[in-house]
Amino acid sequence: MDSSLFFNITTIAYFAAMVVFIVYLTSKNEAIAFGATLICWAGFIANTVAIGMRWYEAYALGYQQAPLSNLYESVVFFAWSILLIYLLFDLKYKQRAIGAFVIPFAFAGMIWAQWSLDATIAPLVPALQSNWLTYHVITCFLGYAAFALACGVSFMYLIKVGKEERSAEESPIGGLLGMFPSTKVLDDLNYKAIMVGFPMLTLGIITGAAWANYAWGTYWSWDPKETWSLIVWFIYAAFLHARFTRGWVGRRAAWLSIFGFGATIFCYLGVNLVLSGLHSYGGS
Amino acid sequence: MSKQQSFTDQLWDFFCSLKLAIITLILLALTSIIGTVIQQNKSPQEYMEMYGWSESTFKLLDSLQFFDMYHSYWFLSLLGIFAVNLICCSIKRLPRIIKVVREPVLKADDGLFRTFSNREEILAQGTVESVRDKVVAVLGEKFANPVVNGEDGKSYLFAQKGAYSRFGVYVTHTSILIIFVGAMIGNVWGFKAFVNITEGQSVNAIWLRGDKVPTPIDFEVRNDDFKVEFYEGGGRPKEYSSDLVVLENGQEVMKKTIEVNHPLTYKGLTFYQSSYGVAGDPIYRFRVENRATGDAVTIMGAQGRHLSLPGGKALIPMGYAENYQNFGPAAQVNIDKGDHQHGTPFLVFKNFPQFDERRGGDYKVTLLDVQQTYYTGLQVAKDPGVWVVWLGCLLLVVGSCGAFFLSHRRIWVTIQPLEQGVGVKIGGNAHRNQPAFALFFDELKKDLDDALSS
Ligand code: HEM
Numbered sequence: 001m002d003s004s005l006f007f008n009i010t011t012i013a014y015f016a017a018m019v020v021f022i023v024y025l026t027s028k029n030e031a032i033a034f035g036a037t038l039i040c041w042a043g044f045i046a047n048t049v050a051i052g053m054r055w056y057e058a059y060a061l062g063y064q065q066a067p068l069s070n071l072y073e074s075v076v077f078f079a080w081s082i083l084l085i086y087l088l089f090d091l092k093y094k095q096r097a098i099g100a101f102v103i104p105f106a107f108a109g110m111i112w113a114q115w116s117l118d119a120t121i122a123p124l125v126p127a128l129q130s131n132w133l134t135y136h137v138i139t140c141f142l143g144y145a146a147f148a149l150a151c152g153v154s155f156m157y158l159i160k161v162g163k164e165e166r167s168a169e170e171s172p173i174g175g176l177l178g179m180f181p182s183t184k185v186l187d188d189l190n191y192k193a194i195m196v197g198f199p200m201l202t203l204g205i206i207t208g209a210a211w212a213n214y215a216w217g218t219y220w221s222w223d224p225k226e227t228w229s230l231i232v233w234f235i236y237a238a239f240l241h242a243r244f245t246r247g248w249v250g251r252r253a254a255w256l257s258i259f260g261f262g263a264t265i266f267c268y269l270g271v272n273l274v275l276s277g278l279h280s281y282g283g284s
Numbered sequence: 285m286s287k288q289q290s291f292t293d294q295l296w297d298f299f300c301s302l303k304l305a306i307i308t309l310i311l312l313a314l315t316s317i318i319g320t321v322i323q324q325n326k327s328p329q330e331y332m333e334m335y336g337w338s339e340s341t342f343k344l345l346d347s348l349q350f351f352d353m354y355h356s357y358w359f360l361s362l363l364g365i366f367a368v369n370l371i372c373c374s375i376k377r378l379p380r381i382i383k384v385v386r387e388p389v390l391k392a393d394d395g396l397f398r399t400f401s402n403r404e405e406i407l408a409q410g411t412v413e414s415v416r417d418k419v420v421a422v423l424g425e426k427f428a429n430p431v432v433n434g435e436d437g438k439s440y441l442f443a444q445k446g447a448y449s450r451f452g453v454y455v456t457h458t459s460i461l462i463i464f465v466g467a468m469i470g471n472v473w474g475f476k477a478f479v480n481i482t483e484g485q486s487v488n489a490i491w492l493r494g495d496k497v498p499t500p501i502d503f504e505v506r507n508d509d510f511k512v513e514f515y516e517g518g519g520r521p522k523e524y525s526s527d528l529v530v531l532e533n534g535q536e537v538m539k540k541t542i543e544v545n546h547p548l549t550y551k552g553l554t555f556y557q558s559s560y561g562v563a564g565d566p567i568y569r570f571r572v573e574n575r576a577t578g579d580a581v582t583i584m585g586a587q588g589r590h591l592s593l594p595g596g597k598a599l600i601p602m603g604y605a606e607n608y609q610n611f612g613p614a615a616q617v618n619i620d621k622g623d624h625q626h627g628t629p630f631l632v633f634k635n636f637p638q639f640d641e642r643r644g645g646d647y648k649v650t651l652l653d654v655q656q657t658y659y660t661g662l663q664v665a666k667d668p669g670v671w672v673v674w675l676g677c678l679l680l681v682v683g684s685c686g687a688f689f690l691s692h693r694r695i696w697v698t699i700q701p702l703e704q705g706v707g708v709k710i711g712g713n714a715h716r717n718q719p720a721f722a723l724f725f726d727e728l729k730k731d732l733d734d735a736l737s738s
Contacts (some may be wrong), residue, residue, distance in 0.1 A: 023447075048421065064430060087399050102523050109322055123515050125521070128545070129545060130545045181292075194691075195688045197687065198684065198688075199681065199684050202681060202684060203681060206677045206680070206681065209673070209677070211678075213667075213670060214545060214547070215544065215545045215556070216556060216558070216663065217476065217547070217554055217556050217663050217664075217665030217667070218476070218665065218667075218672060219673060220467075222319060222324065222354045224319075224320035225322045227316050227317075227354075228320060230313075230316060231313045232316065234309045234312050234313035235309075235310075236308070236310040236315075237309050238306050238310055238313070238375060241302060241305055241309070242306050245302045246303070246306065266293075266485055268344060271320070275320055275321065
């Protein structure tokens with residue numbers, strides 16, 4: 001039994017949860033939503049076990065490193081973070097339908113990692129061997145995961161509000177949209193998720209700077225990855241200010257959130273795959 | 285005069301506006317992309333080769349300072365506007381917030397009550413004083429001790445929690461300015477440099493970035509030893525370290541083994557392990573056995589030298605590999621048969637002394653060891669602003685968590701005699717997270733109801 005078995009279970013569980021959530025939207029049966037949530041928990045536990053085992057496997061090979069050392073490990077950790085944030089939001093706000101729009105991000109990550117990323121455990125080069133790496137990656141990814149949830153919720157908002165406006169006269173919206181939370185709740189969840197993600201990203205940038213300073217003697221060198229994390233930070237800062245002082249809520253907030261998540265993904269993947277830089281993931 | 289006035293007013297309003305803040309944030313985000321797409325600080329030739337630009341394109345982009353854009357005048361101006369905006373906006377709003385916190389409205393009139401989304405009226409029995417005491421007790425227990433005022437036979441209560449969370453936003457904003465100040469201190473009084481030190485030697489000067497002559501420092505750094513370790517089954521270096529000694533007037537004052545991620549700091553200068561290289565030719569030691577007689581000798585010498593063997597021949601070490609195809613240290617040698625003709629080169633391995641057995645020939649050669657002198661490559665940094673930056677970061681995190689997750693909650697109660705008994709009006713608000721406050725308020729209403737009906 002090794003970690004790859006559990007990673008496969010995780011992938012299957014996220015796929016199943018996604019499908020069951022969609023079935024829930026059509027069937028409107030709360031029991032089905034509960035089932036989907038249980039599958040999410042099972043997948044999350046499998047994901048946790050898999051990451052733990054991989055940690056141990058690296059340790060057994062003589063590498064004392066957290067399982068956050070290459071693109072594969074970071075993607076499966078991203079999926080884990082999305083589930084963590086999602087499940088916390090589920091416990092607190094109990095809006096089951098958003099699972100249908102959030103779990104796909106986690107599933108997409110897992111299937112990409114399983115299918116096309118190199119899963120070999122490789123040692124870290126000396127420059128990356130530091131506990132700061134662990135803190136940095138964890139805080140950044142919790143931030144990214146909260147932004148993923150905000151993005152999923154924003155899609156739901158836009159779909160729902162569009163439909164509501166088109167069928168304003170007809171009484172209650174049925175179909176798939178009947179199970180969506182109200183637009184007010186969706187808008188609020190978007191904000192709440194960003195309120196979690198923003199301090200996490202702030203911490204992520206700061207731990208990254210602390211690490212760079214400790215390892216290289218500069219806390220900021222404007223390398224593309226750093227700069228993109230700052231760009232993402234600026235976008236969400238603009239989102240927050242536009243929201244509570246200029247009343248950018250609803251549709252505009254939703255678009256800004258989707259745009260922000262696009263920038264987040266570019267920061268995470270695009271920079272390494274498209275631009276060049278100092279960071280270790282992807283690319284080379 | 286009045287026109288002058290209106291211009292400064294306009295300028296002030298411009299720098300206080302939040303529209304400006306949002307536009308600046310978005311402009312910073314958008315323009316920052318340029319420097320991630322165009323590599324920064326390369327030479328003109330590199331740019332023209334890398335991107336295939338013509339001379340005129342290069343000149344245009346150069347005049348826009350796109351090749352060092354994060355230090356360009358326009359980018360720094362944008363950051364300057366951002367800072368001024370933040371300062372003006374805070375100056376404008378802070379007095380109001382201080383007033384809210386320091387001089388709260390203690391007596392809520394009907395007009396104020398109408399603004400509350402959480403309010404309740406209860407009719408109680410007894411006197412104003414007895415009702416007041418009950419309400420004070422409930423508030424004290426469930427929320428915070430209220431300030432009590434009386435006037436015209438009425439009683440006014442005011443209680444609040446988390447008033448200081450109003451300052452969270454200002455802590456956040458100030459922290460950004462503190463980070464800017466730290467960065468400026470670093471830019472003015474800090475520097476980046478490098479120095480290479482050969483094993484066994486010491487230096488008392490470092491090379492600032494871009495300088496052609498070294499800059500003296502007021503102490504000496506000696507490199508006693510340099511080590512490099514490789515991962516098994518791969519040429520990747522696992523760890524490299526230097527044993528550094530700091531000397532002042534010839535006295536050892538500090539000793540530390542530094543590795544990547546574990547630097548040495550002395551007198552504000554930090555020495556980071558960043559690279560290494562070989563300094564000079566290696567010195568070899570071999571054991572050479574005459575196959576015919578079984579006699580063995582140990583010889584030692586530098587690369588390229590003829591190391592004589594008994595009987596007129598000589599062994600010539602030609603090259604050295606630290607980790608030849610993962611078999612560890614290896615030397616390439618050849619044997620000169622005494623006629624100054626080089627023989628066929630062959631390899632000997634330190635970790636496999638028997639390897640040369642199979643080659644045949646007159647001698648069996650074993651590599652005993654190689655002393656390769658290394659130099660260690662150190663980055664040297666001085667940044668007196670870094671602690672200011674960390675202070676700013678700390679405040680940024682504390683402040684934004686405060687701004688997001690704490691809220692200033694206030695409750696007002698007015699107790700007045702009515703015809704049917706004593707009227708109790710309760711109202712309250714929170715400056716953020718209203719849903720949670722609404723829940724709390726409902727609980728409080730129930731508690732008050734219970735207390736007053738008993
Ligand atoms: C990237 C830089 C900035 C960060 C990280 C930041 C952060 C914050 C945070 C966390 C809040 C509280 C958010 C909330 O209550 O939901 C806030 C509020 C605010 N910010 Fe900023 N801010 C930044 C730049 C600016 C700038 C340049 C201005 C310029 C005027 C500004 C003006 C304000 C105002 C007026 C508020 C509302 C204050 C209140 O609620 O009374 N911010 N900011």
